[in-house]
Amino acid sequence: MAGSFGFAALGTGADALASNARTRVRYWNLFSGGDGANMIAMLDAFRTADPDIDVKDSTLQWGNPFYTKLAMAAAGNRAPDLGVMHMGRVTGFSPGRLLDPWDVGLLAKYGVREQDFNPKLWQRGIIDGKLYALPLDIHVQLCFYRKDVLKKADLLGDDGRMIPVTSTDEWFDVLKRAKAVQKKGLQTIGLWTNDQNFQWWFFVAFYTQLGGRWFNDDNTEVLFDTDKATQVLEFLRRHVTDGYVIPGAPTGEQFVNGAPFTWEGNWSVPVFSGAKLDYGATPLPPVFGSQATHAESHAFVLPHQSDRGGATNEGAHELAAYVVKHALQWAAGGHIPAYTPTLSTAAYQKLTPQNEYVGAMDHQATEPKVWFAGSTGVLAQDLGPVVVSSTMGSARPDKVAGTMKSHLTKLLASKNPMDGRTAAQGGAVA
Amino acid sequence: MTTSAHMTTGAQTAVAPARARTATATATVRRRQGFQHGGWFVAPFLALFALFVIWPLLRGVYLSFTDANISGDDASFVGLDNYREALNDPAMWDALGNSAYFTLLVVPCITVLALLLALLAHNIERGKWLWRLCFFVPFLLPSTVAANMFQWLFTQGIGLINETFGLDTPWLTDKSYAMLAIVIETLWWTVGFSFLLYLAALQGIPEHLYEAAKLDGANAWHRIVHITLPMLRNITGLVIALQILASLQLFDQAVVMMDFSPGPELATRSFVQYTLEQGFTSYRVGYASAMSIIFFVIIAVVALARMWLLRNREESGR
Amino acid sequence: MTTAVQVRKSPRRPWTPSQIVLTLIGVAVSAVFVAPIAAALLTSFKSEAEAAAIPPHWLPQDWTAQAWKGLWETGNITNWFVNSLVVSVCVTSVVLAVSALAGYGFARTEFRGKTVLMGIVMGGLMISPAVLGVPLFTTVQQMGMVDTYWGMILPQCAPAAMVYILYKFFQGIPRELEEAAFIDGAGRWRVFFTIVVPLARPSLAAVGIFTFIASWNNFLWPYMVTNNPDLMTMPNGIATVMNSYGIQWAQLMAGGLMAGLPLIVVFVFFQRQIVAGVAHTGLAGQ
Numbered sequence A: 001m002a003g004s005f006g007f008a009a010l011g012t013g014a015d016a017l018a019s020n021a022r023t024r025v026r027y028w029n030l031f032s033g034g035d036g037a038n039m040i041a042m043l044d045a046f047r048t049a050d051p052d053i054d055v056k057d058s059t060l061q062w063g064n065p066f067y068t069k070l071a072m073a074a075a076g077n078r079a080p081d082l083g084v085m086h087m088g089r090v091t092g093f094s095p096g097r098l099l100d101p102w103d104v105g106l107l108a109k110y111g112v113r114e115q116d117f118n119p120k121l122w123q124r125g126i127i128d129g130k131l132y133a134l135p136l137d138i139h140v141q142l143c144f145y146r147k148d149v150l151k152k153a154d155l156l157g158d159d160g161r162m163i164p165v166t167s168t169d170e171w172f173d174v175l176k177r178a179k180a181v182q183k184k185g186l187q188t189i190g191l192w193t194n195d196q197n198f199q200w201w202f203f204v205a206f207y208t209q210l211g212g213r214w215f216n217d218d219n220t221e222v223l224f225d226t227d228k229a230t231q232v233l234e235f236l237r238r239h240v241t242d243g244y245v246i247p248g249a250p251t252g253e254q255f256v257n258g259a260p261f262t263w264e265g266n267w268s269v270p271v272f273s274g275a276k277l278d279y280g281a282t283p284l285p286p287v288f289g290s291q292a293t294h295a296e297s298h299a300f301v302l303p304h305q306s307d308r309g310g311a312t313n314e315g316a317h318e319l320a321a322y323v324v325k326h327a328l329q330w331a332a333g334g335h336i337p338a339y340t341p342t343l344s345t346a347a348y349q350k351l352t353p354q355n356e357y358v359g360a361m362d363h364q365a366t367e368p369k370v371w372f373a374g375s376t377g378v379l380a381q382d383l384g385p386v387v388v389s390s391t392m393g394s395a396r397p398d399k400v401a402g403t404m405k406s407h408l409t410k411l412l413a414s415k416n417p418m419d420g421r422t423a424a425q426g427g428a429v430a
Numbered sequence B: 001m002t003t004s005a006h007m008t009t010g011a012q013t014a015v016a017p018a019r020a021r022t023a024t025a026t027a028t029v030r031r032r033q034g035f036q037h038g039g040w041f042v043a044p045f046l047a048l049f050a051l052f053v054i055w056p057l058l059r060g061v062y063l064s065f066t067d068a069n070i071s072g073d074d075a076s077f078v079g080l081d082n083y084r085e086a087l088n089d090p091a092m093w094d095a096l097g098n099s100a101y102f103t104l105l106v107v108p109c110i111t112v113l114a115l116l117l118a119l120l121a122h123n124i125e126r127g128k129w130l131w132r133l134c135f136f137v138p139f140l141l142p143s144t145v146a147a148n149m150f151q152w153l154f155t156q157g158i159g160l161i162n163e164t165f166g167l168d169t170p171w172l173t174d175k176s177y178a179m180l181a182i183v184i185e186t187l188w189w190t191v192g193f194s195f196l197l198y199l200a201a202l203q204g205i206p207e208h209l210y211e212a213a214k215l216d217g218a219n220a221w222h223r224i225v226h227i228t229l230p231m232l233r234n235i236t237g238l239v240i241a242l243q244i245l246a247s248l249q250l251f252d253q254a255v256v257m258m259d260f261s262p263g264p265e266l267a268t269r270s271f272v273q274y275t276l277e278q279g280f281t282s283y284r285v286g287y288a289s290a291m292s293i294i295f296f297v298i299i300a301v302v303a304l305a306r307m308w309l310l311r312n313r314e315e316s317g318r
Numbered sequence C: 001m002t003t004a005v006q007v008r009k010s011p012r013r014p015w016t017p018s019q020i021v022l023t024l025i026g027v028a029v030s031a032v033f034v035a036p037i038a039a040a041l042l043t044s045f046k047s048e049a050e051a052a053a054i055p056p057h058w059l060p061q062d063w064t065a066q067a068w069k070g071l072w073e074t075g076n077i078t079n080w081f082v083n084s085l086v087v088s089v090c091v092t093s094v095v096l097a098v099s100a101l102a103g104y105g106f107a108r109t110e111f112r113g114k115t116v117l118m119g120i121v122m123g124g125l126m127i128s129p130a131v132l133g134v135p136l137f138t139t140v141q142q143m144g145m146v147d148t149y150w151g152m153i154l155p156q157c158a159p160a161a162m163v164y165i166l167y168k169f170f171q172g173i174p175r176e177l178e179e180a181a182f183i184d185g186a187g188r189w190r191v192f193f194t195i196v197v198p199l200a201r202p203s204l205a206a207v208g209i210f211t212f213i214a215s216w217n218n219f220l221w222p223y224m225v226t227n228n229p230d231l232m233t234m235p236n237g238i239a240t241v242m243n244s245y246g247i248q249w250a251q252l253m254a255g256g257l258m259a260g261l262p263l264i265v266v267f268v269f270f271q272r273q274i275v276a277g278v279a280h281t282g283l284a285g286q
Helices: A002-008 A033-049 A064-075 A087-093 A104-109 A119-124 A147-152 A168-181 A196-209 A226-241 A251-257 A266-274 A310-325 A354-362 A378-391 A397-413 B010-021 B023-033 B035-063 B081-087 B090-123 B128-140 B143-154 B160-165 B175-203 B207-215 B220-231 B233-248 B252-257 B271-281 B285-315 C017-043 C066-074 C077-108 C114-126 C129-142 C149-156 C160-171 C175-183 C188-199 C201-217 C220-225 C234-240 C249-269 C271-283
Strands: A023-029 A053-059 A082-086 A137-146 A261-265 A279-283 A293-296 A298-303
Touching (some): A033 A053, A033 A266, A064 A082, A064 A087, A064 B271, A082 A310, A087 A119, A087 A298, A137 A147, A137 A266, A137 A354, A147 A168, A196 A226, A196 A293, A196 A378, A226 A378, A226 A397, A251 A261, A251 A266, A261 A266, A266 A354, A279 A354, A293 A354, B035 B285, B035 C129, B035 C149, B081 B285, B090 B175, B090 B233, B090 B271, B128 C017, B128 C249, B128 C271, B143 B160, B143 B252, B143 C017, B143 C249, B175 B233, B175 B252, B175 C271, B207 B220, B233 B285, B271 C129, B271 C220, B285 C114, C017 C249, C066 C077, C066 C249, C077 C114, C077 C149, C077 C160, C077 C188, C077 C201, C129 C220, C149 C220, C160 C201, C175 C188, C201 C234, C201 C249, C201 C271, C220 C234
Parallel strands (some): A023 A053, A023 A082
Antiparallel strands (some): A137 A293
16 A cells, blocks of 8 residues: 555655645754754744645754755755755855845845844845845854852852853863862863864854954965964863863763753753753853854755745745744744844843843854855864864874864865855855 | 585576586577577666666766766866875875774674674574574664664763663764774674574585584584584685675764764764765765775775685685 | 575474573573664653663663654654655565566577676676765766655666576576477567566565665665655654754654564564575675
């Protein structure tokens, strides 16, 4: 029975057989965990708000499988109607070839306008004068701390928040004092020491704090400062050598069990809130003097379809606009909503610890704007493992800084395979 | 085919003398029947083979000389650039090294383990079906399912392996353990196949050889060393060859157990994984094609080396 | 055809000390082999919180079928199951048909260029999606078959190994059987279908079983050629598509068992044939 059913569906897929008179919008996202639950709740709300649109959502594993599959689907002209991407990946995703531009008029019809967004953020989505990425949020790397532990070590200020830290010495002093009072057998801080993504994000944050640069404005020259990089790498490494980290130990679980600190993305907020912890979250400490923490944005995109248009396309616009505008639920996942009217609502300002780190959006450390950058992009893939090798002690920090520079030199000279241009030639950069 | 007749079909053995007798008749029939239609028998297969094996190979060769990307748009000719870059790409050598390291660990372990399991199952008189079932059943699981199971078993903190053996090893997150974890998973998952080959070969060893040895007073150990192992030489060659070819193509287990990452400090990124990354993540189809062709040459060399070894052994009249 | 692996009917002999020791070792080793599957099964009956508990434990404290229920309610698993079935059945049928014809053609018919073609086909033994994945993908992309059943099925339908196995078998069939029929006036095709195919049934079964297992479990090619989660097969879907609530180990184990169980059940019932089939196809590689 199933066999003959399948034969009938050859070439189209079993799912296409489900007949449906309504407008069907196929939507791919990369949200799992708490984000996934929030997204589903928002989609359900949308389904109630507009029952004429049938949202068919699919969640793929985050990271490379997602981008690979999205690119291949767009290249093979079998793309979904709506997708989600990281802002940093948009430039390398060959707008115009793998992505279609948004119809700004159509977005306005559903209530989303440029003036409702941080101008810089909106500009990141514009390439060759057209909007390719509609920002949904800003997400940042945070220093989570347990108030119950820090209180015992006298590390909380009068406002009940962690005392400010402005230098590496102060930071390690904080760790030392926390370690003295914490539960034995646990690490003092979770640092994702062997995760190439987190280590890369932390590196970007602290390198930016030091005022380090990547390339000159024309993207013709590498300005990577190996001394500053070495300083950052030594700083990360010292957490391991001073015994504040158990390499490989699961970070979130340790924190829930009583470890005083963990550095995580803001998406861990629902996890820790769900565990009913007494905790706070600040941007990564400005140990090198200035505020900066790694930040990225989720954005809606229209994967390329040669016959894009009609009711399905309009449905995709309506859905994206709805989710962007109703992002309070999304903020529960720890993200800072990109739609600024949400930020000024009383409901948002009451959210903790979100209200403690909302200022992070003004001190964003981002990757350089080149085609090879972006979440799990070529740059992160190349440099992430190198940073890990330093933090884990397989290679010396100064040597690693040199390796990073040579990688950057090579990448800057390389051509974007999608259009054959280097970063200096403006390979698909706004 | 180099093994003794028992491996093959009964029909084949029975036929040999008959064949000689009817050789003349065959020739006559062949002429009369007009065998030129034979091509039609192979046509359907050859069509598929040409489309999905030969054409991709030729296409791969062509693409490897271009800067083609994933979109399928026009590409331009770049000569030997891709090959030059590949051979100077430390990451490629690294990935090749990882695949080779994996092969080096897996092949001897699986061969020995498969042989021991087969000897065990062959020599226990009761419940043969049960041993066969237990040792072979992992092989029936999809690679991703087996990998997911071990990913969970190996995860520090929540995994049962550390718990059961009283360890606290960072199997999946430390570069010195990651490949080991994949090797252990692979042993469990695929040893059943080689086990079955050995078991079949064991059952094909004529009983009278053992009887004769027993009469000569050989004990069990001697019988294994002097009868069983020599009789298993060919099958061992086959097991090793198949395992080398399969292990060099490491991909499924590694990516699933490492959550589609290249592993801690790139420790588990295999050649296949790196090639696909270049093609589908960096969109460099031309470069990835060049690596595919390099890999094809490596595989071909291994396969030809085995043929050459076999022929040499036959000629030396083993 | 006598199959390579046979259950030998030996008379029940009394337990000797060496048999007792061997049996005990057998039990211990079997336990190690079954343990991961047992752990997966037990975990699929835990709650998600219990499945990720530190420290872990083997037996569920509270037995619950929520993971299995959730699998049916939230996932695409029924789609994947159907897709797997469609793909495996199609691949197996096509492979059986074309490789039987080709094996016979190469073994028993004459045509121009046969030797050269056979050589080329043997060369094909060295090519797999792992070796030539990227060019194969672009070929299939050019044909417009990315994200279709055809794209998943057809590239799995040209296995040189299966042709070689059947070629070896057909070479061993007595020519007189065919010749008698020729003299009676039967044509090449009739001989093939009425005499050769029935004789080859055990070999065909072996090839069919092996192909089905390989195709059901295939990950790499379906992974490369499908992007649409609705079109994925079981191994691919389980590995790449997480449901929207993160890694849920209990559900992942339940899904994995669902992908693995059909073959395991079939194996229990057809153990002898499958063992013979796998051994036969494997051994033919010599």
